Amino acid sequence: MLLEAPFTEEKIRALHVGDLVEITGVIFTGRDAVHKYLHDGGKPPVDLKDSIIYHCGPVVVKENGKWVVKAAGPTTSAREEPYQGPLMEQYGIRAVIGKGGMGPKTLQYCQKVGGVYLHAIGGAAQVLAERVVAVKGVHLAEKFGSPEAIWEFQVDRFPAVVTMDSHGQSLHAQVLAESTEKFKSLLG
Amino acid sequence: MDAKVLQKNLLELIRRTSAELPSDVVRAIEAGARKEAAGSNAKYAFDVIRENIGMAKVKSQPLCQDTGTIIVYAELPSWCDEKTFRKAYEKATAEATKVGYLRQNSVDAITGANSGDNLGPGSPSFHFHQASGKALTVRMMLKGGGCENVSTQYSLPDARLGAGRDLEGVRRCILDSALQAQGKGCGPGILGVCVGGDRGTGYIAAKETLFREMDDVNEDPRLAKLEKRILKEANSLGVGPMGFGGATTLMGVKITHRNRVPASFFVSVAYMCWAFRRNGFVLSEGGRITRWLYPS
Structure with a gap:
């Protein structure tokens, strides 16, 4: 299904685990350095109300004075677990795109604030870069370096799977529970 | 050989490694895709992965944006000393970063500053050996951070896993590593494992064993049996x-092994993601690549 800007609470609450979405609008990259910076009280250089944060450190090069995205897949989200939920609440971030899923704290905040976790396919840097149609800006690049900067990407039908929703469901929690049971039986 | 020719060949090695997945890995991915149910999320993941492999090759762009730790093994013949090789490889790396074959991926661990050209203490990570013949053999691997972060090391005995100092204990550790890595390491993964060694040599040997072909069989029948069993489980x-x-x-x-001291028994697991980027070549003194080691 299509998920188009503006990313309102109503649209996000309508999503459920297992849904395949295609996102159109502006999304912001933000990973380890950005999350720590915001958590430590740093001022966001962009308006994060009803925004989508993408856990991604892209390869972007300047060609003929223009930014060109060479690769842009997701990075592992679990590292942002301590920060994500509170930042979603504080700034009105509606959705997080990443890979590997997040933990119970983020899931709780998704329920509380009307948020969702969208799983992009890890390693699929070309398929995903293809859906970035324009680079609208870059922030904090001097401070954190290119992969850790906030890149403003205009995306068109960017694909992801809902793996944590605002109704308390998490595909990651489910797979972990089932595989752990199986693991115990293998160990005997 | 002219240093510029060496550098040009190394740049091509880096480009291929970043953009083209070796055929043994592609075959394993295709086999995995066939096992997943139509319409499942797993099948969808494989579809995107397969599309991505083709696209990266055609566009000559990084398969994955995390172009990883650059791990280099060079067998140097008498005509190429370490300093010459290092300099040529570093120049090729900076050039590869500039044109976007590699991400700016080298960060000062103390200040957090990104060097911008992938160069700095320990990056690239070089391993030099002396060649027995006249050819220069280079192998390289790009190992992303997601899969490196879920690599792990066990010290036996391990009470949590009920793992003692034997192959059954080793099996328990390896299975646990696969369970713990779920989601985070960009599976389906490939495990390089070293039984024994010290903490340093164990991890190095675990990574080196990833240079084996995907569909080969371990020469040690005990380990071949264990590999097969763990894969199935x-x-x-x-x-x-x-x-x-x-x-x-x-x-x-x-799985490989190294002798250990009586007091230590480590099981080191190097988790490699599906974007298993490794390649290498054999280069003649005349500057001609006579063989690619992992053709795409």
């Missing part, structure tokens, strides 16, 4: 690609 866990649930959790297990 790990895939019965149901973790699946990306941790979405599914039939393919791992695509390969490669």
Whole structure:
């Protein structure tokens, strides 16, 4: 299904685990350095109300004075677990795109604030870069370096799977529970 | 050989490694994809992965944006000393970064500053050996941070796993590593494992064993049997690609061993993601590549 800007609470609450979405609008990259910076009280250089944060450190090069995205897949989200939920609440971030899923704290905040976790396919840097149609800006690049900067990407039908929703469901929690049971039986 | 010719060949090696997945890995991915149910999230993950492999090759762009730690093994003949090789490789790396074959991926661990050209203390990570013949053999691997972060080391005995100092204990550790990595390491993964060694040599040997071909059989029948068993058992866990649930959790297990001291018994696991980027070539003194080691 299509998920188009503006990313309102109503649209996000309508999503459920297992849904395949295609996102159109502006999304912001933000990973380890950005999350720590915001958590430590740093001022966001962009308006994060009803925004989508993408856990991604892209390869972007300047060609003929223009930014060109060479690769842009997701990075592992679990590292942002301590920060994500509170930042979603504080700034009105509606959705997080990443890979590997997040933990119970983020899931709780998704329920509380009307948020969702969208799983992009890890390693699929070309398929995903293809859906970035324009680079609208870059922030904090001097401070954190290119992969850790906030890149403003205009995306068109960017694909992801809902793996944590605002109704308390998490595909990651489910797979972990089932595989752990199986693991115990293998160990005997 | 002219240093510029060496540099040009190394740049091509870096480009191929970043953009083209070797055919043995592609075959394993295709085999995994066939096992997943139509319409499942796992099948979807494989579809995107397969599309991505083709696109990266055609566009000559990084398969994955995390172009990883650059790990280099060079067997140097008498005509190429370490300093010459290092300099040529570093120049090729800076050039590869500039044109976007590699991400700016080298960060000062103390200040957090990105060097911008992938150069700095320990990056690239070089391993030099003396060649027995006249050819220069280079192997390289790009190992992303997601899969490196889920690599792990066990010290036996391990009470949590009920793992003692024997092959059964080793099996328990390796299965646990596959369980713990779920989702986070960009599965389906490939495990390089070293039994024994010290903490440093164990991890190095675990990574080196990833240079084996995906579909080869371990020369040691005890380890061949263990590899086969663990692969089957790990895939019965149901973790699946990306941790979405599914039939393919791992695509390969490669086990090696090093002698240990009586007091230590380490099991080191190097987890490699599906974007298993490794390549290499054999270069003649005349500057001609006579063989690619892992053709795409």
